[in-house]
Structures are given as C-alpha cells and as structure tokens.
Amino acid sequence: MTPDAPGTPPDGPIDDTRTGDATTGNTRTGDAAGGTTDDPVAGSPAWWAARAARAARAGGSHDLGSASATTRRGRGRPALDTDLIVATALRLVDAHGTHAFSLRMLAEALGSGTATLYRHFAAKDEILALVVDRVLGEADPAAARSSSSSSQPSTDTGTPSWQEALRGTGLGLYAVLRAHPHVVGPLMAQVPVGPNGLAQRERVLHALVAGGLEAGLAARAFTAVAHYAIGFVAQQHGPAAAPGNGPELAAFYRRLDPAGHPTLIAAAEALTSVPPEEEFRFGLDLLVRGLEGVAGAAPASTAP
Structure with missing residues (x-):
C-alpha cells in the first residue's frame, strides 16, 4: 500500500551524512558498525537484501524484519531486542519528528x-526504514473497508469486490499515516520493500x-490510490x-471583488x-x- 516511485519528503530530505556523532545519516565512513560508503542506502532493495543475506550467513531467521538480520557481533552490553528498539523509535518519531530523532535520543x-545501538544499526536511517515498515504493518484494509458506508457489495462467491478492496486500501493507509504523520517523509524517500510493505502489496x-x-x-489502481x-x-x-x-479563509474569499471572483465567493463555504x-x-x-469506467472498457481477469 505504498508508492513504487520514491520522492523527496515534504519537510525536506532526511539528513544522510554522518560526521562522527550518533545523530544522523546513512552514508558510513568506517564507523563503529563496520560500514563503508559502499553500503547500500538504508531502506533500499539492496539494503533489505543485504539484511537477509547477513541473517542467512549467521544461521538466523530469514525474516527481513528480525533481530538476527541486523545484530552485529561485538563486545559491550548485551544486544537489545530489535522490536523494542523499533517500537521505541516510532514513539519518539511520533513525538519529535524525524529530524529531531537521533540515536542518542x-x-x-x-x-x-549509543554503542549498543550500533551493534544493530549503522545510522538512524536504518532505524527509520524499519519504523516505516512497522507502520505499514499496522494498516488494516479489512477494518477500514468494513467502516466504509460506500463500499460495493461483495461478489457472488463472497470475495470482496475490487472496489471494496481498493477503498479499504486507501482508507487503511490514510488512517495509519494520519496516526503517524512524521513517517510520511521517510516513507517517500524509498520504495518500501520491507516484509510488511511486500506483504501488503x-x-x-x-x-x-x-x-x-x-x-x-x-x-x-493500487499505485494511484497509494499516491x-x-x-x-x-x-x-x-x-x-x-x-x-x-x-x-472563507471570510477572505467573501471579501473578494464579486466582479472578478463570483464563483469563488459562492463556493467559499464548501x-x-x-x-x-x-x-x-x-x-x-x-x-x-x-477506475470503474476504465475497468468496464477492458476484459476482466479470471480470479485465481
């Protein structure tokens, strides 16, 4: 339920540089996590693939969102639970936004x-990629669809119509992003291909x-509604x-010159x-x- 074309976040790009502190970035220059400038950009398909490969080499879970896919071996404090890290990060992003959020926070x-966090992540953008995927996992098209009074009836077989499915997709994505509006920026920065993003798609x-x-x-249709x-x-x-x-704003419209903006004045309330x-x-x-008009002009597919 996400776009397949990344864009620039509405409040500016996420800081993607790292200068020795624990607050920014996904470009690594020999940091404590062992990354290099050749590492894939956090959240990109190559990054998710690298996580899966690292998990496989470690003999752990192949789940892209699992702790074993991110934990880096090293000395120091015991590793933290990745789900706890991501849940806490989401709470902080909701409260403070992506730019104020940092590994130190x-x-x-x-x-x-912060050294313990670097056993899991090379920079904050890696955490934000997992935060985005976690939020996508919260979307519930079925619940959103059931709350819609304008849904088309299900098909004769009991399968939801494509209209129901599409409305549920849009309403579910709207609800979860409205609850986590600060996640929209990093969501737009990369095509989300984490486990939840792929499963929902x-x-x-x-x-x-x-x-x-x-x-x-x-x-x-999916892409248009997601966008x-x-x-x-x-x-x-x-x-x-x-x-x-x-x-x-309505009062401003009503004070406009009726000779130049008569329709705008009439529509001010709406x-x-x-x-x-x-x-x-x-x-x-x-x-x-x-889309109903477009679909009616094309032959329908055969449901599997």
Whole structure:
C-alpha cells in the first residue's frame, strides 16, 4: 500500500551524512558498525537484501524484519531486542519528528548507550526504514473497508469486490499515516520493500485481481490510490501542513471583488468547511468510480 516511485519528503530530505556523532545519516565512513560508503542506502532493495543475506550467513531467521538480520557481533552490553528498539523509535518519531530523532535520543529512552545501538544499526536511517515498515504493518484494509458506508457489495462467491478492496486500501493507509504523520517523509524517500510493505502489496494486488481487475490495471489502481493517500496526509496532516483556518479563509474569499471572483465567493463555504476525512473519502470515491469506467472498457481477469 505504498508508492513504487520514491520522492523527496515534504519537510525536506532526511539528513544522510554522518560526521562522527550518533545523530544522523546513512552514508558510513568506517564507523563503529563496520560500514563503508559502499553500503547500500538504508531502506533500499539492496539494503533489505543485504539484511537477509547477513541473517542467512549467521544461521538466523530469514525474516527481513528480525533481530538476527541486523545484530552485529561485538563486545559491550548485551544486544537489545530489535522490536523494542523499533517500537521505541516510532514513539519518539511520533513525538519529535524525524529530524529531531537521533540515536542518542533513542539510547536514552532505552536506558542504553549509543554503542549498543550500533551493534544493530549503522545510522538512524536504518532505524527509520524499519519504523516505516512497522507502520505499514499496522494498516488494516479489512477494518477500514468494513467502516466504509460506500463500499460495493461483495461478489457472488463472497470475495470482496475490487472496489471494496481498493477503498479499504486507501482508507487503511490514510488512517495509519494520519496516526503517524512524521513517517510520511521517510516513507517517500524509498520504495518500501520491507516484509510488511511486500506483504501488503501482495495482499492488495491479490484482492484486486481476485475481485475482477486485470493484473496490470490492478497495479496502476493500487499505485494511484497509494499516491493519493500519502500525498493527502502529507499536505493535510504532515509536519508542514497548513493550520486549520477555514473560517478566516472563507471570510477572505467573501471579501473578494464579486466582479472578478463570483464563483469563488459562492463556493467559499464548501471550499473551507469540509473536514479532511470527509474530503479524503470523497476523493477516494472519485478514483474508484473513475477506475470503474476504465475497468468496464477492458476484459476482466479470471480470479485465481
């Protein structure tokens, strides 16, 4: 449920340099974790593949999100549980944002030291990649779909229609990103291909195809809805979102010259009074209805 084209975070790029402290970056220059400038960028497909390969060499779990895929051998304090690290990091990112978040802040919250964290991660961007994947794992399209009053009925076989599946995808992603708006920046920085990102992408595409869409159209529908949800949250709920000033803006519109802006004045209330969630649902319905026209012009796929 995420885009397949990375972009620049709405509040600027994540600091990706490291100068000897414990606060930034995914470019490594012989640091305590043993990384080099040739290491893959955190969150990239190559980075996730390297984690899996490291886990396999260590004889541990092949789960890309597991602790064994990240822990680096070394002396000092005992290794920390990776799930605890990521859960704590998410709590700090929610409270302080990605730019203020640092390994030093995380170590203090865990009652540990930065050197211990470097046994797991080379830099904070590696933690943020896992935070993004954890948030994607919280999205629940089924629950979001059941709360939607505009869902299409299920098919005769009981399988959710592709319209239901697509609405559930959009509503689920919107809900989880609205709860964690600071994660939108790192989510946009890389195509999320961690275990939860891959599992959700597979689950959504399978549901769309099983519901009647051809695979190519299912992929484009998924991408369009994901881009819409992420962009909407970035603009309406993200760190750079404008404050809610609907009444002030409506009053400004009404004071405009009627000769030059008669329609804008007439629409002033509608432009400034619709709650963001209602606006999101309206836009999502427009996407789904537009895709119905496209799907009707193409032969339906055979559900597996």
